[in-house]
Amino acid sequence: MLHFTLDKILSLEKRYRASFINSVLGFKSLCLVGTKNTLGESNLAVFNSFFHLGAHPPLIGFIIRPDTVERNTLSNILETKKFTINHVTEAFYKKAHQTSARYPSDTSEFDEVGLKEELKEGFIAPFVKDSSIKIALQFREKIDIEINGTIMIIGEIQDIYLPEEILKKDGYVDLAEAGSLTNNGLDSYHKVEKLDRLSYAKTDKPLTSIEL
Amino acid sequence: MLHFTLDKILSLEKRYRASFINSVLGFKSLCLVGTKNTLGESNLAVFNSFFHLGAHPPLIGFIIRPDTVERNTLSNILETKKFTINHVTEAFYKKAHQTSARYPSDTSEFDEVGLKEELKEGFIAPFVKDSSIKIALQFREKIDIEINGTIMIIGEIQDIYLPEEILKKDGYVDLAEAGSLTNNGLDSYHKVEKLDRLSYAKTDKPLTSIEL
Numbered sequence: 571m572l573h574f575t576l577d578k579i580l581s582l583e584k585r586y587r588a589s590f591i592n593s594v595l596g597f598k599s600l601c602l603v604g605t606k607n608t609l610g611e612s613n614l615a616v617f618n619s620f621f622h623l624g625a626h627p628p629l630i631g632f633i634i635r636p637d638t639v640e641r642n643t644l645s646n647i648l649e650t651k652k653f654t655i656n657h658v659t660e661a662f663y664k665k666a667h668q669t670s671a672r673y674p675s676d677t678s679e680f681d682e683v684g685l686k687e688e689l690k691e692g693f694i695a696p697f698v699k700d701s702s703i704k705i706a707l708q709f710r711e712k713i714d715i716e717i718n719g720t721i722m723i724i725g726e727i728q729d730i731y732l733p734e735e736i737l738k739k740d741g742y743v744d745l746a747e748a749g750s751l752t753n754n755g756l757d758s759y760h761k762v763e764k765l766d767r768l769s770y771a772k773t774d775k776p777l778t779s780i781e782l
Numbered sequence: 783m784l785h786f787t788l789d790k791i792l793s794l795e796k797r798y799r800a801s802f803i804n805s806v807l808g809f810k811s812l813c814l815v816g817t818k819n820t821l822g823e824s825n826l827a828v829f830n831s832f833f834h835l836g837a838h839p840p841l842i843g844f845i846i847r848p849d850t851v852e853r854n855t856l857s858n859i860l861e862t863k864k865f866t867i868n869h870v871t872e873a874f875y876k877k878a879h880q881t882s883a884r885y886p887s888d889t890s891e892f893d894e895v896g897l898k899e900e901l902k903e904g905f906i907a908p909f910v911k912d913s914s915i916k917i918a919l920q921f922r923e924k925i926d927i928e929i930n931g932t933i934m935i936i937g938e939i940q941d942i943y944l945p946e947e948i949l950k951k952d953g954y955v956d957l958a959e960a961g962s963l964t965n966n967g968l969d970s971y972h973k974v975e976k977l978d979r980l981s982y983a984k985t986d987k988p989l990t991s992i993e994l
Contacts, residue, residue: 572949574942579840582953589953591837594915594942596811596869597957597964597974598833619833621810621845624930625803628791631845631927633833657808660977664989671983682985703806711929715843717922717936718836724929730786730806737784741794741801745809745966751977752809752964754957757992758979762809762964765872765971771883773894777876780969 593755600753602666603632604654604687604696605646612687612696613642614679616666618753620655628727629710630655633720639672647723651709652694655725656701659749663759693729702748704731738782742767805967812965814878815844816866816899816908817858824899824908825854826891828878830965832867840939841922842867845932851884859935863921864906867937868913871961875971905941914960916943950994954979 579587598618605613617640623629634644647653658666665683673682680687686699690706697704707725714721736748746764754760767780791799810830817825829852835841846856859865870878877895885894892899898911902918909916919937926933948960958976966972979992 571943572946576840576938576940579939579942580838584838586953587840588837590949590955591840591939592834593953593955593957594917594944595832595834595842595867596813596962597809598811599808601808620807621831621833622804622807623845623927623932625800626792626796627930628788628799628803629930630807633835633843655807663978664980667980668983668989671985673985705806713925713927715835715925715936718839718841720835722934724927726788727791727803728788730791731783732806734784737802741798741805742967742970743802743805745805746972750808752974754974755954757981758954759977760958760974761977762966762972762974765963765973766875767970768876768879770969771880773883773885777880 589756593758597752597754597760600658600751600759602656602658602669602698602701603643604656604698605643605652606650606694606696607646608649611676612678612680613646614669614685614698615640615643616658616669623724629724630707630727631722631724633722635720637719639670642675644721644723647709648712650694653707653709653725654695654697655705655707656698657703657745657748657750659700659702659751660761662700663751667757667759702733702750703743705729740782742782801968805970809964809966809972812870812963812971814868814870814881814910814913815855816868816910817855817864818862818906818908819858820861823888824890824892825858826881826897826908826910827852827855828870828881835936841936842919842939843934843936845934847932849931851882854887856933856935859921860924862906865919865921865937866907866909867917867919868910869915869957869960869962871912871914871963872973874912875963879969879971914945914962915955917941952994954994
């Protein structure tokens with residue numbers, strides 16, 4: 571086993587450390603965030619920091635680093651209060667990755683990387699046409715994380731679009747069937763294979779597998 | 783495509799909605815959090831809401847719901863300021879899931895589910911012996927998320943223990959090689975297969991695959 575202390579981590583070369591710390595925590599949600607500014611210019615950016623906050627109301631959070639290419643996503647969300655989350659599949663993961671290049675603010679990453687925009691009536695933020703699962707969100711809150719200047723955005727789910735066959739009868743969404751990828755660190759893309767679903771854990775009953 | 787509006791989501795049966803909203807956002811980091819209280823009693827709980835906050839200093843966040851079995855993890859972290867994050871592999875995912883049962887506060891989930899505790903000198907919080915990757919953390923901040931009463935914990939990485947062969951020469955940790963699982967929703971466990979690693983995205987250069 572290797573052992574890295576905090577001192578050793580802090581002394582690592584900057585890009586090595588970024589890759590190391592970003593990849594050591596576990597697999598992540600990999601989604602594209604679609605926004606527009608008030609001029610109607612679209613932006614699309616890949617993120618992997620989504621987390622579940624609650625189901626009633628349906629709330630999610632994610633982290634933005636305002637000193638990076640992510641700043642356009644932030645300013646658009648604060649301007650229009652709307653954004654979309656779009657799952658990434660094997661068919662277009664390279665295009666998703668390419669959205670992280672530093673394109674000028676007035677160009678659309680949809681055009682630059684070759685992903686088709688999909689608009690839905692009454693919602694300003696654009697969806698990714700080829701995504702398997704698409705979610706429309708209303709901005710609810712911005713929390714400044716002072717310890718390192720990052721920002722947490724809280725969004726409330728307004729609409730969910732997904733293929734019928736991946737939604738199981740108990741509400742479970744089978745993302746392996748949907749072809750959604752996962753991510754590990756800054757630059758890796760992974761396919762996922764279902765191992766098991768387990769029953770609700772009780773102190774006095776053995777676990778069983780859920781087959782739906 | 784199915785379409786769920788917010789009204790429809792809010793009208794779903796409670797457990798169906800929890801399963802639906804928890805699983806629709808994407809794959810998650812799946813880790814066990816180990817803590818002790820000041821009496822020396824151990825606690826172990828499975829979480830899937832970890833996110834990267836920064837690499838310098840190395841900071842992570844995760845979400846705790848204080849009205850659930852997760853409350854012991856919260857009170858222990860606030861008492862001792864230390865916790866561990868331990869990756870889950872196929873060898874013991876059922877035991878990891880079983881930690882979510884409501885055991886009495888004074889019993890250790892390590893004992894109840896049959897996972898061996900590992901202590902390291904100078905660090906109060908217990909690690910999971912069989913985990914492939916183990917991280918020691920210092921509590922840094924608690925942020926109350928008022929919109930739904932959840933709590934965000936920020937921890938600073940103090941130590942990382944991992945097998946030498948999964949750490950690549952650019953700092954990337956290959957979690958597929960480590961056998962780390964990912965999670966989708968409340969109860970599903972997934973194996974992961976590497977698809978690709980992509981070069982840093984530039985506006986004027988094609989992407990290439992990284993082979994290390």
